[in-house]
């Protein structure tokens with residue numbers, strides 16, 4: 001299966017659940033708590049991903065990475081940023097080495 005399909009389906013589900021019942025939907029519950037809580041969850045899942053990479057096994061890393069991507073998608077949705085915009089930015093960067101990009105910055 002094309003990897004992008006699950007991301008597209010997840011984005012649609014998240015958009016649909018945003019205004020849902022917080023007692024029945026985790027996405028709705030997070031949105032009801034506000035942007036600061038959603039952003040905090042992204043930070044926590046990022047930290048847990050780091051810990052899994054340094055101290056966990058492969059399965060833990062996969063699970064934490066999934067949590068991170070999911071929560072990042074909830075954050076993007078809450079800020080009305082379509083995933084396509086982020087993917088377009090990655091496409092724009094495609095082929096430009098990070099080393100060359102850094103060297104081209106003046107600061």
Ligand SMILES: N=c1c2ncn([C@@H]3O[C@H](COP(=O)(O)OP(=O)(O)OP(=O)(O)O)[C@@H](O)[C@H]3O)c2ncn1[C@@H]1O[C@H](COP(=O)(O)O)[C@@H](O)[C@H]1O
Nearest residue numbers: 010013014017024025026027028029041044066067070071
């Ligand atoms: N991919 C996910 C997904 N990944 C992780 N999680 C939830 O994210 C939560 C994070 O767990 P934590 O232990 O970090 O946090 P917590 O203790 O529940 O919350 P805190 O009070 O500590 O903040 C758990 O409740 C997980 O079940 C997810 N919840 C939902 N989805 C997707 O979103 C869809 C919509 O979900 P609902 O909105 O719940 O219907 C689902 O069908 C799935 O496709």
